[in-house]
Amino acid sequence: MNAKRLLEQVPVDPAAEERAWTVVRAAYARHEPVRGRRTRRPIAAAVALAIVVAAAFSPPGRAVVDAVRRSIGIEHAAPALFRLPAPGRILVSGAGGTWVVSADGSKRRLGDYREASWSPHGLFVVVARPDELAAVEPGDGGVHWSLARPSVSLPRWGGSRTDTRVAYLSGGTLRVVGGDGAGDTAVGRAAHVAPAWQPERHVLAYAPRGGGVLVLNTDSRAVVARYRVPGAVRALAWSSDGKRLAVATPRHVLVLSGRERVALPLGDVRALAFSGGDRLAVVRGGKVQTLGAEGVQTVLTVRGALAGLASSPDGRWLVTSLPGADQWVFLGGRRLQAVSHSARRFGGAVSLDGWLPGT
Numbered sequence: 001m002n003a004k005r006l007l008e009q010v011p012v013d014p015a016a017e018e019r020a021w022t023v024v025r026a027a028y029a030r031h032e033p034v035r036g037r038r039t040r041r042p043i044a045a046a047v048a049l050a051i052v053v054a055a056a057f058s059p060p061g062r063a064v065v066d067a068v069r070r071s072i073g074i075e076h077a078a079p080a081l082f083r084l085p086a087p088g089r090i091l092v093s094g095a096g097g098t099w100v101v102s103a104d105g106s107k108r109r110l111g112d113y114r115e116a117s118w119s120p121h122g123l124f125v126v127v128a129r130p131d132e133l134a135a136v137e138p139g140d141g142g143v144h145w146s147l148a149r150p151s152v153s154l155p156r157w158g159g160s161r162t163d164t165r166v167a168y169l170s171g172g173t174l175r176v177v178g179g180d181g182a183g184d185t186a187v188g189r190a191a192h193v194a195p196a197w198q199p200e201r202h203v204l205a206y207a208p209r210g211g212g213v214l215v216l217n218t219d220s221r222a223v224v225a226r227y228r229v230p231g232a233v234r235a236l237a238w239s240s241d242g243k244r245l246a247v248a249t250p251r252h253v254l255v256l257s258g259r260e261r262v263a264l265p266l267g268d269v270r271a272l273a274f275s276g277g278d279r280l281a282v283v284r285g286g287k288v289q290t291l292g293a294e295g296v297q298t299v300l301t302v303r304g305a306l307a308g309l310a311s312s313p314d315g316r317w318l319v320t321s322l323p324g325a326d327q328w329v330f331l332g333g334r335r336l337q338a339v340s341h342s343a344r345r346f347g348g349a350v351s352l353d354g355w356l357p358g359t
Contacts, residue, residue: 096347
């Protein structure tokens, strides 16, 4: 059954208007106005509210459905990744180690690491195994430095091209070390959520053990912002300009900017990524949705759970994975490309650790 017929079978809800008003009213109630200001609502809040309005007034089934199958998987998937649909390099890691996939489809194994993250501008890769954190070359896996630490996980590299920092978890403690491997220090207790560096700065957002989100200058240890959020934090992502921080919780996606915050009623979000400027993409179960000025749009629906999300350097493509079908799925507007047998080619299931420009 094709997508058109599926949509035709979905009945239009006669109570759409009432439902829309309920959602919009709830979204407005969640918005916390800035005290002492009489100016118009900030553009970011207005755009986010418009997103909720558009989603609420769209009848069920009006989303763009790019792929639907009765069994898990996307039909007519390519048997192998012959090339990326956009320039750049994708970093992946998992049971088969850490790999770099180039635009022409070639891949290089960097070593027996389970997690990885690009350095700013892709000059190096920080990698982790349970008892080690290391910085390696993306070309041949040559090790520049390494630290022996217990229970290492979720490494993230940030900062500018010439002055960088690496954040990672060692057990339940968040630690930060210089990009040259020097000055490793503990920051505080943290939940098991990947921290997120504000672009081009030594400012880190993370989920402290007591709940909420803390934004910290890791050099001065000054608290830049502290946010209360409804529920446990699942994922964090900064916009490319560093002005907005997206936070996923079990029932909401929050967009935070200074003292402004907008809570969108989007539950079960497992991955976040900004792409194409203001557009925020999310993975929710078997769906990929984008949030922008045009509203909430579903750009992919499949059976099974999707995992991970990354945006191409030019912001035109997204990539996610469908582990149940052993597929990668690339989304570019209304274009879709699926590739099978990813686990077989990388020695096991892998996570998507970032898509950066080529060198």
